[in-house]
Amino acid sequence: MTSTTATAEQRYDAALAALADLPSEIEELRSLSEQSLLRINELHAVASRALGAAGAVIAGEVAHRSRPALGMTGLAQRAGFRTPERLLTQTTGATKQQVKTALAAGTLLAEIADDGKVDEVTGEVLAPTQPWLRPVAAAVSARLISTSAAQAIGSGLGCPNSAVTAQQLEVAAARLVGEVIAGLDADRLWKRARDARDELDVAGVKVREAELLEIRGLTHFPLPGGGGKAIWTMDPETYANFTDAYDRSTSPKRGGVRFVSKEQSERAATIASDGRTPVQLASDAFMQLVKLGADANPTCLLGSGAPVIRITVAEEALETGIGFGTIEGHGEPVSIDTVQRLLCSGDSIRIGFDPGGNVLNLESEQRLYSKRQREVLAVKFGGCMDPNCDRPPSWCESHHIKQWVRDKGKTLIENGIPLCKWHHLKYHNEGYEIEVDNDGNYWQIPPRSIDPQQKRVAMPLKSNAIADLWRTRNAS
Ligand SMILES: [Zn+2]
Numbered sequence: 001m002t003s004t005t006a007t008a009e010q011r012y013d014a015a016l017a018a019l020a021d022l023p024s025e026i027e028e029l030r031s032l033s034e035q036s037l038l039r040i041n042e043l044h045a046v047a048s049r050a051l052g053a054a055g056a057v058i059a060g061e062v063a064h065r066s067r068p069a070l071g072m073t074g075l076a077q078r079a080g081f082r083t084p085e086r087l088l089t090q091t092t093g094a095t096k097q098q099v100k101t102a103l104a105a106g107t108l109l110a111e112i113a114d115d116g117k118v119d120e121v122t123g124e125v126l127a128p129t130q131p132w133l134r135p136v137a138a139a140v141s142a143r144l145i146s147t148s149a150a151q152a153i154g155s156g157l158g159c160p161n162s163a164v165t166a167q168q169l170e171v172a173a174a175r176l177v178g179e180v181i182a183g184l185d186a187d188r189l190w191k192r193a194r195d196a197r198d199e200l201d202v203a204g205v206k207v208r209e210a211e212l213l214e215i216r217g218l219t220h221f222p223l224p225g226g227g228g229k230a231i232w233t234m235d236p237e238t239y240a241n242f243t244d245a246y247d248r249s250t251s252p253k254r255g256g257v258r259f260v261s262k263e264q265s266e267r268a269a270t271i272a273s274d275g276r277t278p279v280q281l282a283s284d285a286f287m288q289l290v291k292l293g294a295d296a297n298p299t300c301l302l303g304s305g306a307p308v309i310r311i312t313v314a315e316e317a318l319e320t321g322i323g324f325g326t327i328e329g330h331g332e333p334v335s336i337d338t339v340q341r342l343l344c345s346g347d348s349i350r351i352g353f354d355p356g357g358n359v360l361n362l363e364s365e366q367r368l369y370s371k372r373q374r375e376v377l378a379v380k381f382g383g384c385m386d387p388n389c390d391r392p393p394s395w396c397e398s399h400h401i402k403q404w405v406r407d408k409g410k411t412l413i414e415n416g417i418p419l420c421k422w423h424h425l426k427y428h429n430e431g432y433e434i435e436v437d438n439d440g441n442y443w444q445i446p447p448r449s450i451d452p453q454q455k456r457v458a459m460p461l462k463s464n465a466i467a468d469l470w471r472t473r474n475a476s
């Protein structure tokens with residue numbers, strides 16, 4: 001190390017003098033042993049990391065002295081450049097990309113060094129914008145990784161969001177730094193960082209989904225002049241179903257949909273010539289739906305209803321349970337648990353695509369319970385089978401006890417059980433299982449997270465008729 005009494009300039013001069021002495025003639029290297037050649041190759045990499053880190057610090061300081069808070073009095077601005085990036089490209093002859101890399105690392109180092117200090121211009125307490133990259137900054141300072149590696153980690157990992165925390169990103173950043181030091185090359189690094197982010201996001205999808213479900217709600221209040229107003233906050237699945245129904249009640253009016261059959265086009269023409277505005281139509285249509293729902297036969301199990309949402313999911317994700325699906329048209333990710341539940345009762349078909357986008361196969365087996373089967377299930381069970389629920393069959397979906405994809409369960413009466421929408425969601429998301437014993441009794445197996453002993457809970461039938469029948473049978 002150079003004496004600390006020397007100024008930065010003097011040390012650069014000394015370093016340049018030393019650099020001038022580096023071998024640059026191929027002749028000299030030709031006479032080197034293989035071992036020496038590989039050794040100087042390694043040393044050269046260390047030297048360029050040292051130069052990279054030194055360059056980043058310079059870029060960081062130029063950026064700091066040209067920060068937006070300084071306005072026209074900033075260093076770059078006074079020199080006639082709009083940004084520090086322009087100044088550095090012009091004065092060093094480096095490419096835009098090289099300057100960006102140096103600036104990214106330099107800004108990171110400067111911000112982390114200034115953490116907690118007060119900006120003398122704005123009076124603000126400074127905080128790093130990417131605190132999760134601390135391990136990366138430390139490794140650049142220690143000349144363990146290059147500034148390009150730092151940039152690859154930073155851009156591959158991205159920023160925290162409601163599902164991925166800064167702490168999680170910091171752990172991933174530290175792991176990636178370790179991999180670089182262990183020899184991971186720069187070409188594969190960005191991909192590794194991106195993969196690390198995706199893994200965090202997969203876990204995050206479930207968290208975000210639960211958060212969005214938690215804030216759902218429908219409220220209303222009276223308007224001073226009469227009438228009222230409703231505010232409906234929807235989770236993504238509800239919103240997808242809602243928009244489907246909304247679009248269908250209003251789209252011919254907006255000229256959005258082409259109708260195929262004669263009947264449909266006549267209906268479209270009727271709606272289009274209707275004097276009502278689209279929002280009025282929607283209001284009337286939804287009230288009609290509410291009335292129809294209130295009139296529904298309470299003894300019939302909920303069918304595969306009209307609104308259709310499409311979810312795309314990779315076959316592999318479905319089978320391994322790792323990954324997520326996407327609500328088509330909304331782009332909203334949904335957890336695999338949710339996809340499994342929609343497959344259990346919802347309106348979906350399974351279509352395979354090869355990587356080229358060609359359709360591979362169509363589902364051949366019956367996955368959804370037919371109307372006839374749902375009638376049988378409604379009579380047999382009499383409503384939602386959760387022990388603490390009293391929802392009638394009309395509120396229920398038919399759940400596959402042995403799940404359709406996971407357990408290759410069949411759509412047979414003996415594999416079906418009605419659960420209300422809420423319990424169906426809970427059973428899939430939280431991992432409740434159902435067991436049928438040899439006497440035909442149903443048992444709920446709570447997940448380990450709810451009951452570590454997983455003690456079976458009886459699920460008595462909700463149908464009086466069948467319960468009576470059983471009592472008679474057992475008495476005789
Ligand atoms: Zn189900």
Ligand SMILES: [Zn+2]
Nearest residue numbers: 384389420423
């Ligand atoms: Zn229920």
